[in-house]
Amino acid sequence: MARIAFIGLGNMGGGMAANLAKAGHDVRAFDLSQDALDKAKKAGCLPVNDAIAAIEGAEAVITMLPAGKHVESVYGDSIFEHAEPGTILIDCSTIDVDTARRVAQAATDHGLAAVDAPVSGGIAAANAGTLTFMVGGSATAFDKAEPFLSDMGKSVIHAGANGAGQAAKICNNMILGATMIATCEAFALAEKLGLDPQKFYDVASVSSGQSWSVTSYCPVPGVGPETPADRDYQGGFAAPLMLKDLRLAMEAAGSVNARTPMGARAAELYETFVAGEGAGLDFSGIIKTLR
Ligand code: NAD
Numbered sequence: 001m002a003r004i005a006f007i008g009l010g011n012m013g014g015g016m017a018a019n020l021a022k023a024g025h026d027v028r029a030f031d032l033s034q035d036a037l038d039k040a041k042k043a044g045c046l047p048v049n050d051a052i053a054a055i056e057g058a059e060a061v062i063t064m065l066p067a068g069k070h071v072e073s074v075y076g077d078s079i080f081e082h083a084e085p086g087t088i089l090i091d092c093s094t095i096d097v098d099t100a101r102r103v104a105q106a107a108t109d110h111g112l113a114a115v116d117a118p119v120s121g122g123i124a125a126a127n128a129g130t131l132t133f134m135v136g137g138s139a140t141a142f143d144k145a146e147p148f149l150s151d152m153g154k155s156v157i158h159a160g161a162n163g164a165g166q167a168a169k170i171c172n173n174m175i176l177g178a179t180m181i182a183t184c185e186a187f188a189l190a191e192k193l194g195l196d197p198q199k200f201y202d203v204a205s206v207s208s209g210q211s212w213s214v215t216s217y218c219p220v221p222g223v224g225p226e227t228p229a230d231r232d233y234q235g236g237f238a239a240p241l242m243l244k245d246l247r248l249a250m251e252a253a254g255s256v257n258a259r260t261p262m263g264a265r266a267a268e269l270y271e272t273f274v275a276g277e278g279a280g281l282d283f284s285g286i287i288k289t290l291r
């Protein structure tokens with residue numbers, strides 16, 4: 001079992017660190033929030049006073065932070081100077097592809113191996129240890145990171161070189177944002193045409209309109225498996241996080257001149273939703289604006 005530094009014990013990182021402790025690792029946990037540190041202690045981690053205390057002597061340093069600027073500052077202020085040679089650096093946050101590549105290059109310059117390993121699956125999957133990880137980095141770095149990621153997830157995919165994990169994540173979530181809006185539009189239209197939502201689900205979930213948004217995350221209450229729609233759109237994948245991922249996708253598309261008209265429209269619609277009642281709702285709650 002290994003000594004692991006875990007930095008960023010929020011909604012996602014808290015459960016992930018707990019699963020590493022459950023697997024028998026010595027987890028040195030750090031977060032700016034005392035509440036997060038207290039929870040980590042209850043989950044079997046050793047809370048420490050700063051990032052450096054977590055990093056020193058660790059075989060792996062895992063970060064789960066809000067955005068690229070947090071990752072860059074924790075790496076620049078603490079990790080590069082205090083990680084020992086041979087340590088694997090694993091960033092599980094969802095951040096922009098450029099920052100992920102820049103951080104990985106800086107790690108190489110410091111003689112350290114790094115991977116970007118963003119996740120698919122929300123807070124429930126983080127707590128249950130059933131996340132999917134999409135990993136960017138060299139084959140050697142991937143082999144070092146994989147056993148730790150396996151203790152926190154059900155599936156670990158090597159997507160390619162540094163930045164490929166973040167690219168896979170934002171492209172996947174661009175599909176999700178667009179298909180959720182299309183699904184909401186179709187259910188709203190079906191309702192107006194007098195079609196029973198359950199009957200439409202029975203058809204669409206086994207026909208060519210099928211997608212994860214239809215079948216596994218239906219935005220209409222009482223239809224399909226239990227989803228946030230059944231709890232008035234509470235919990236689940238927060239609409240502001242969907243907007244964050246769509247903005248990252250648009251930024252990345254701009255940087256390589258990719259044409260993404262559906263992604264751009266999805267980003268606009270989520271901007272409007274989040275500026276209003278969507279700020280505190282699951283992303284499928286966007287159906288409220290389409291009815
Ligand atoms: P969160 O805001 O709940 O947690 C982030 C934590 O980082 C907070 O506890 C904060 O105090 C801590 N933090 C910030 N700066 C720090 C620093 N310098 N040093 C130490 N700790 C610091 O966010 P979250 O929901 O856990 O999301 C984390 C990442 O995972 C984000 O990039 C998000 O986009 C991604 N993600 C989230 C979900 C989800 O459903 N919540 C799903 C997939 C991916």
